[in-house]
Amino acid sequence: MLGWFHRLGSPKTFFGMSQSWPKTFGLLSLVLLALGTVWGLLFAPPDYQQGHSVRIMYVHVPAAAVAQSCYLIMAISSAVFLIWNIKLADWAAKSMAPIGASLAFLVLITGAIWGKPTWGTWWVWDARLTSTLVLLLLYLGIIALRNALEEKGNDGRPCAVLALVGLVNLPIIKYSVDWWFTLHQPASFTLTEKPKMPPEMWIPLLLMAAGYYLFVFSVWTSRIRNEIISRERKTAWAKAWAGSQ
Amino acid sequence: MKPHRRQRLAVILFLLITVGSGVTFMLIALNENINLFYSAEQILTGAAPKNKTIKAGGMVLEGSVERSPHNLEVRFLISDMQGHSVPIIYTGILPDLFREGQGVVTEGMLEDSGNFRASRVLAKHDENYMPPELADMLNEKHVQNKSWSKIP
Numbered sequence: 308m309l310g311w312f313h314r315l316g317s318p319k320t321f322f323g324m325s326q327s328w329p330k331t332f333g334l335l336s337l338v339l340l341a342l343g344t345v346w347g348l349l350f351a352p353p354d355y356q357q358g359h360s361v362r363i364m365y366v367h368v369p370a371a372a373v374a375q376s377c378y379l380i381m382a383i384s385s386a387v388f389l390i391w392n393i394k395l396a397d398w399a400a401k402s403m404a405p406i407g408a409s410l411a412f413l414v415l416i417t418g419a420i421w422g423k424p425t426w427g428t429w430w431v432w433d434a435r436l437t438s439t440l441v442l443l444l445l446y447l448g449i450i451a452l453r454n455a456l457e458e459k460g461n462d463g464r465p466c467a468v469l470a471l472v473g474l475v476n477l478p479i480i481k482y483s484v485d486w487w488f489t490l491h492q493p494a495s496f497t498l499t500e501k502p503k504m505p506p507e508m509w510i511p512l513l514l515m516a517a518g519y520y521l522f523v524f525s526v527w528t529s530r531i532r533n534e535i536i537s538r539e540r541k542t543a544w545a546k547a548w549a550g551s552q
Numbered sequence: 553m554k555p556h557r558r559q560r561l562a563v564i565l566f567l568l569i570t571v572g573s574g575v576t577f578m579l580i581a582l583n584e585n586i587n588l589f590y591s592a593e594q595i596l597t598g599a600a601p602k603n604k605t606i607k608a609g610g611m612v613l614e615g616s617v618e619r620s621p622h623n624l625e626v627r628f629l630i631s632d633m634q635g636h637s638v639p640i641i642y643t644g645i646l647p648d649l650f651r652e653g654q655g656v657v658t659e660g661m662l663e664d665s666g667n668f669r670a671s672r673v674l675a676k677h678d679e680n681y682m683p684p685e686l687a688d689m690l691n692e693k694h695v696q697n698k699s700w701s702k703i704p
Contacts, residue, residue, distance in 0.1 A: 352684070355684040390561050390564065424648065425675065427672075431657075468567070471567060479575075488588050492676070492677050492679045507683070
């Protein structure tokens with residue numbers, strides 16, 4: 308088990324192993340996203356109150372879930388880097404930050420577009436919306452800190468600590484709607500109860516969510532591979548790989 | 553796990569616990585300020601300040617909406633569904649989702665008379681989603697049940 312873990316941590320092994328991942332998972336995600344989009348936008352029923360603006364859900368809800376998952380993955384990579392000193396984990400955390408930031412941005416934008424017709428406002432400072440904005444700002448802070456560190460030739464240790472500190476925001480986002488009075492509604496999906504919507508709505512939503520996860524995985528591994536090859540470009544194996552392309 | 557790694561893991565766990573408990577205490581201290589709105593009960597018991605812009609939220613009580621025949625003024629009661637309700641007066645266009653039995657958040661001032669004069673009404677959406685046909689069916693069932701209950 309540990310041997311496997313250490314082999315995975317070697318940039319060269321990971322690079323060789325992940326050769327086909329970006330393309331395979333990228334194609335798979337495109338299929339799911341195309342299916343989910345067509346189903347969600349054209350065939351899923353409108354909502355009895357929101358009408359057709361409910362369709363924003365198919366973009367908004369998976370983006371929200373995945374933006375938070377990205378943060379969790381980034382924080383775990385950061386912890387692995389701090390404890391085991393595995394460089395690849397640092398690069399993995401670095402590669403994740405812009406993906407998570409884009410998704411957090413997408414959540415806020417689509418939420419505002421949905422909020423205007425549904426609630427009557429683009430934005431309120433309720434706990435759910437504010438903590439999601441904090442998530443975006445955390446991502447941006449981590450990216451900015453990383454740029455400043457790399458300019459001086461340092462690794463991402465302070466970034467990793469910041470990512471771990473920011474982890475406290477995830478339960479706040481999740482439970483904000485239960486702990487405080489918010490304008491945002493509570494979760495429609497819980498582990499213990501039936502979804503609060505019919506299957507013709509949650510099946511396309513599930514397809515979209517799976518598509519988002521695969522898309523993130525594809526972009527993430529592709530970014531990690533870029534990071535590896537640009538940092539190891541002077542090694543013999545990287546030169547040999549470049550020659551073979 | 554080697555000792556120095558175990559030590560680093562301990563430092564990280566310590567960091568998470570410290571930050572976590574620090575933020576928890578902060579949120580508990582700020583609890584009232586994080587709530588977006590005051591509930592009907594808080595307004596009735598005087599927990600909400602008067603003549604100051606605040607938000608009040610709750611369910612629009614069934615059968616309480618009265619529209620003025622002359623202008624856009626509308627009066628309704630918002631309730632916490634536990635027996636507390638606050639009268640709201642609003643002049644303007646209501647959001648599409650506004651209806652009786654629906655959650656709303658209103659922004660405005662609590663007057664000395666106990667009326668809440670709203671300058672803005674936001675509709676709250678709940679976590680339930682359903683197609684219109686299903687909603688109609690549920691409504692019919694609801695009406696049927698009501699009429700049945702009247703028979704005895």
